[in-house]
Amino acid sequence: MLTMDDFVKEDDPILRKVALEVPLPASDEDKRILASLMEYVQNSQLHDIAAIYGLRAGIGLAAPQVNVSKRMIAVHLKEKDDQLYSYALFNPKLISHSVEKAYLTTGEGCLSVNRPVSGYVPRYARITVVGTDLEGKSVQLRLKGTAAICFQHEIDHLNGIMFYDHINQDDPYTVPENSIAVVR
DSSP states (O other): OGGGGOOOTTTTTTGSSBBBBOOOOOOHHHHHHHHHHHHHHHHHSHHHHHHHHOOOSSSEEGGGGOOOBSSSEEEEEEEETEEEEEEEEEEEEEEEEEEEEEEETTTOOTTTTOOOSOEEEESSSSSEEEEEEEEEEEEEEEEEEEHHHHHHHHHHHHHOOOOGGGSSSSSSTOOOOEEEEEEO
């Protein structure tokens, strides 16, 4: 089981590298790593387990955050309408997006960043993502709201981009042009 000890910190060079594609069909080792990413995000949201193991709560995780430079992400979150988005994907790719932007009113955080970072992070309001799940099936997802923001955050990790790279450095609370606020 992954714990906070397995996470690299924001100054680790692996977080600035473009991660490698995972050869498909995935090896047993790559499946094990991807399953462990999902296990972490699920466990981190269970108060009792998180307290026992000292897990910081998270809704998404990318392999580079645990020192594996491969294109793998796990997302586990419930939207306000109780719709569950729970996906572990190899080689996720954003294939289309809206012109309209969105941002979380609370800002974003990251399990590899152990400090508060203030500001709005402009993201696409609606996206389509493709990838391959643990069973080797192709997945296509049309996303909006927190789910769209989370997937973009995790895919950014695969491209060596940190969430705070998107924040306006001169005025962190600048509302992105042509955007909607997402309340979590």
